[in-house]
Amino acid sequence: MKLTVQTFRHNLYLIILLICFLISAFTASVFAADIGNCLLCHKYPGMSRVNEDGDLKLFYVNEDIFNNSVHARVKCEGCHSDVKKIPHDPAKKVDCLIECHIMEPSTEKKFSHKDAEFFLENSVHSKNDKDGNLKKFTEDMPSCKDCHDNPLYRPLSFFKTVRYGVSESSLGRCRVCHKKEEFIYRFYNHVTTRLHKSRNPLNIAEVCARCHNNPEIVARHNLATKAVYSYGETFHGKAAKFLDERIPDCLDCHVRKGESVHQMLKHENPLSSTHKDNRDKICTNMDCHPSASPKFATYSVHAEFNSVQSPVQYYFTLFFIVLTGGTLLPLMGIIFLDCIRRLFPHAVIKRRK
Amino acid sequence: MNKTPAIKVKNGTRFFFRFTVNQRIQHFILALSVVTLVLTGMPLKFSDTSWAPYLYALFGGIHAAPVIHKVFGAILLALFVYHIVYLVYVIYKFQVLPMKSKEGLSIGKVLKLLANQPLVPNLKDAKDIGALMKYLLYLSTTRPDGAKYTWKEKFDYWAPFWGMVVIGLTGLIMWNKELATMIVPGEVINFSLIAHSDEALLAALFLFIWHWYNAHFSEAVFPMGTAFITGYLPEELMIEEHYEDYVEIMTQEGLEHEIRPPHGTHTAVSEEGGHA
Numbered sequence: 001m002k003l004t005v006q007t008f009r010h011n012l013y014l015i016i017l018l019i020c021f022l023i024s025a026f027t028a029s030v031f032a033a034d035i036g037n038c039l040l041c042h043k044y045p046g047m048s049r050v051n052e053d054g055d056l057k058l059f060y061v062n063e064d065i066f067n068n069s070v071h072a073r074v075k076c077e078g079c080h081s082d083v084k085k086i087p088h089d090p091a092k093k094v095d096c097l098i099e100c101h102i103m104e105p106s107t108e109k110k111f112s113h114k115d116a117e118f119f120l121e122n123s124v125h126s127k128n129d130k131d132g133n134l135k136k137f138t139e140d141m142p143s144c145k146d147c148h149d150n151p152l153y154r155p156l157s158f159f160k161t162v163r164y165g166v167s168e169s170s171l172g173r174c175r176v177c178h179k180k181e182e183f184i185y186r187f188y189n190h191v192t193t194r195l196h197k198s199r200n201p202l203n204i205a206e207v208c209a210r211c212h213n214n215p216e217i218v219a220r221h222n223l224a225t226k227a228v229y230s231y232g233e234t235f236h237g238k239a240a241k242f243l244d245e246r247i248p249d250c251l252d253c254h255v256r257k258g259e260s261v262h263q264m265l266k267h268e269n270p271l272s273s274t275h276k277d278n279r280d281k282i283c284t285n286m287d288c289h290p291s292a293s294p295k296f297a298t299y300s301v302h303a304e305f306n307s308v309q310s311p312v313q314y315y316f317t318l319f320f321i322v323l324t325g326g327t328l329l330p331l332m333g334i335i336f337l338d339c340i341r342r343l344f345p346h347a348v349i350k351r352r353k
Numbered sequence: 354m355n356k357t358p359a360i361k362v363k364n365g366t367r368f369f370f371r372f373t374v375n376q377r378i379q380h381f382i383l384a385l386s387v388v389t390l391v392l393t394g395m396p397l398k399f400s401d402t403s404w405a406p407y408l409y410a411l412f413g414g415i416h417a418a419p420v421i422h423k424v425f426g427a428i429l430l431a432l433f434v435y436h437i438v439y440l441v442y443v444i445y446k447f448q449v450l451p452m453k454s455k456e457g458l459s460i461g462k463v464l465k466l467l468a469n470q471p472l473v474p475n476l477k478d479a480k481d482i483g484a485l486m487k488y489l490l491y492l493s494t495t496r497p498d499g500a501k502y503t504w505k506e507k508f509d510y511w512a513p514f515w516g517m518v519v520i521g522l523t524g525l526i527m528w529n530k531e532l533a534t535m536i537v538p539g540e541v542i543n544f545s546l547i548a549h550s551d552e553a554l555l556a557a558l559f560l561f562i563w564h565w566y567n568a569h570f571s572e573a574v575f576p577m578g579t580a581f582i583t584g585y586l587p588e589e590l591m592i593e594e595h596y597e598d599y600v601e602i603m604t605q606e607g608l609e610h611e612i613r614p615p616h617g618t619h620t621a622v623s624e625e626g627g628h629a
Binding site: 232234235237238239241242243244289291292293295296297298299300303313316317320321323324327328331332334335337338339341342344346347348349 | 397400401405406409414415416485488489490491492493494508512527530531532534535537538539540542543544546547548551552554555558559562563566571572573
């Protein structure tokens with residue numbers, strides 16, 4: 001074949017096309033959400049800015065982490081809807097309740113977290129009171145991002161339960177019918193993450209602790225206890241600290257089973273799971289202590305070592321503290337004196353007559 | 354059954370009989386289960402500390418450690434029940450029955466017998482504590498002469514005895530919480546947890562400080578007392594800790610003329626008085 005300038009140009013064109021295709025195919029699999037090419041800038045770890053308040057804000061996006069988070073499929077513009085051009089103006093805070101570009105498959109409508117807002121507004125954490133007026137200290141009431149971040153997938157493996165995480169064997173079964181690797185991987189992660197909590201009990205307690213262990217907020221709102229502290233004194237709380245996943249956290253008791261965790265109610269509300277008439281049902285449910293009697297639920301989960309909040313338990317504990325000190329201190333005094341005495345076994349203070 | 358000799362001589366040293374094989378096995382089970390219970394229980398009590406997860410992981414973490422704790426708790430409770438039976442049996446067979454055949458029984462006599470058991474605290478213990486304090490504060494030159502069991506040993510016996518009742522009962526309540534709250538209100542579990550863990554801390558500190566000091570780490574015994582293994586106490590320590598008992602046994606064995614003077618201070622002071 002005679003190499004002409006034309007065929008050379010034609011081949012070069014094909015090669016360039018091929019390279020472009022490979023690059024795009026490669027990037028498509030990695031930057032699944034980055035249609036707007038935001039990572040062009042945001043991939044740099046040092047990307048940051050000091051804002052008007054003098055705070056350093058970091059704008060770095062780690063694509064590996066993002067691609068393993070529950071929002072991996074949502075495009076950047078899906079949440080940052082005010083960003084229309086590059087370079088962009090300072091972006092507004094994300095509103096979690098907007099409709100994003102994901103289709104909700106059962107209704108085929110655009111996906112939104114708006115329902116969470118409905119539950120939250122009818123809960124004890126609502127910013128408004130019953131009559132729709134703003135509550136006192138309304139700024140203390142949580143909104144989405146006070147409790148939520150962008151959680152990572154926590155895939156479950158049931159296959160011979162040898163390893164946690166994604167089960168290669170299960171993926172093999174998916175591949176029989178489904179051909180797109182990215183889909184298989186994401187679907188597996190999505191479904192198995194949703195089969196359990198996306199946070200372990202300790203993380204849940206830490207989320208609630210941001211407000212419910214804050215002495216100022218507890219005092220401002222006349223709450224009976226530093227709730228996560230007192231939970232941490234129970235076996236449940238201690239097991240949570242040792243990363244037990246089976247143990248109940250705040251949400252297991254404070255929300256009725258099967259209902260939205262956003263609809264947390266005051267314990268005075270008869271619909272609340274912690275209302276005195278419902279309390280026994282929390283403990284005695286089939287997954288927890290099914291053989292327990294209703295009396296079991298009179299256990300004070302949130303008792304503190306505090307003479308005002310739990311006087312009987314306070315003095316009961318004080319008795320043991322005094323007993324311990326009263327026993328050990330004199331005995332340790334004797335040991336101390338004995339140690340010194342053995343250095344001077346014959347010494348004696350002679351009394352003057 | 355061969356009677357155990359009250360005095361054994363080995364390498365020219367006299368060893369005095371203290372504990373039967375049965376008692377030594379009881380003590381071994383007690384020690385092993387207490388140490389295991391402390392190691393599997395304290396990480397939970399101090400779950401906020403940095404060391405707790407590591408110690409707990411050594412026993413299998415939150416999934417296995419509570420099981421180990423319950424197994425050894427059950428062993429300890431079984432030992433406690435056995436000990437009570439053993440105590441009643443020994444006192445009945447070797448003291449009450451002979452008394453019955455010799456002089457007949459009455460409630461008063463049995464109570465007196467019980468009150469005179471070597472481990473029951475008595476007036477001498479109070480006097481000994483006073484005398485020890487005087488000695489430790491340099492007001493006298495003699496340690497009190499101990500009987501078969503000194504007040505320290507009685508403390509070692511009765512403190513865990515009371516602890517076993519409190520910790521065992523509350524442990525059983527928390528273990529069988531569903532069953533227990535058929536009868537008692539749920540708040541009893543709160544009190545059980547407080548009593549169980551606080552009493553356990555007291556018991557652990559008591560044993561690991563007081564008991565270990567007296568039995569192993571005191572200058573007289575260091576580095577380790579061996580009577581809990583061999584059942585026999587060397588003459589030196591008998592003189593130091595149990596002089597009254599020492600004199601009694603030596604007399605019983607017909608060795609009056611070989612009784613040595615009480616340790617150090619009595620004679621030493623008269624000899625070294627000029628230097629002091």
